[in-house]
Amino acid sequence: MGILTFMDFCSGIGGGRLGLEQCRLKCVGHAEINHEALRTYELFFKDTHNFGDLMRIKPNDLPDFDVLISGFPCQAFSINGKRKGLEDERGTIIYGLIRILKVKQPKCFLLENVKGLINHKQQETFKTIIKALQEADYTTYYQILNSTDFQLAQKRERLYIVGFRKDLKRPFNFPLGLANDYHFEDFLDADNECYLDINNAAFQRYLRNKYNHNRVFLENILTLENAVLDTRQSDLRLYFNVFPTLRTSRHGLFYIQKGKIKRLNAIESLFLQGFPRDLIAKIKDNPNFKESHLLSQAGNAMSVNVIAAIAKQMLKAI
Secondary structure (H helix, E strand, O other): OOOOEEEEEOOOOOHHHHHHHOOOOEEEEEEOOOHHHHHHHHHHHOOOOEOOOOOOOOHHHOOOOOEEEEEOOHHHOOOOOOOOHHHOHHHHHHHHHHHHHHHHOOOEEEEEEEOHHHHOOOOHHHHHHHHHHHHOOEEEEEEEEEHHHHOOOEOOEEEEEEEEEOOOOOOOOOOOOOOOOOOHHHHOOOOOOOEOOOOOHHHHHHHHOOOOOOOOOHHHHOOOOOEEEEOOOOOOEEEEOOEOOOOOOOOOEEEEEOOEEEEOOHHHHHHHOOOOHHHHHHHOOOOOOOHHHHHHHHHHOOOHHHHHHHHHHHHOOO
């Protein structure tokens, strides 16, 4: 079998691409409409072959490819959003992808979304999507996988949908995960100097609110090592040696080392998604890229390790 090719739709900053490239697949094009994400993608991959808005793409204008990979906007299905689903304009992107599948008929596809998609509207939305994918002549499989099971220090449950053209009869099994032998420190940026001022008035108010008062004691927290503080909810949540799910907004994650509290920065967020150090070096201390944009992009990215593990299994089935 020769080199397999793929199209990277809703490409973001290329987490999906990296996972497939680790399995020696070749990217023949991508599609993304977010300007800031495109700037990061182009810096990482030196690739300006962007097809733009996939809802406007004429499928026959695309090159032939073997694999389609895409996220599709999760806000329409997320438990953190209003969960409008297919009624949301963004929710229709799945049908744009299906339109491309019907015309181009690649061997297989890999889609990623939030786990909340499964239960949206008593599973009605999910069943509708799976039926549409099957009617496009694909056998489909799906499973929720957690990034922390793939040597990443991030609890990130995502739904992965895999499909194979129905003329391909070999069985597919999702990966079982990897040895959980990562080191927390490997995901930290030694140059991170974003220390939290524990006397900051806003932080002190947070500790004294009705959810944390007499429950959270700063003097005890500061004795912990490799503990993670999640301040994104009203009540402070504590984790050890692992971060909770990164998000595209509300980046209130901190960690404790040697009695100091540091804010998770963009470089560390990319580490937590499995982006390699050589790519991250391109963006580190680059004045042309805003920290807030990079944090959002990392929160929206696919976990590279998970995509690579799924792709290895997919290759056995084609």
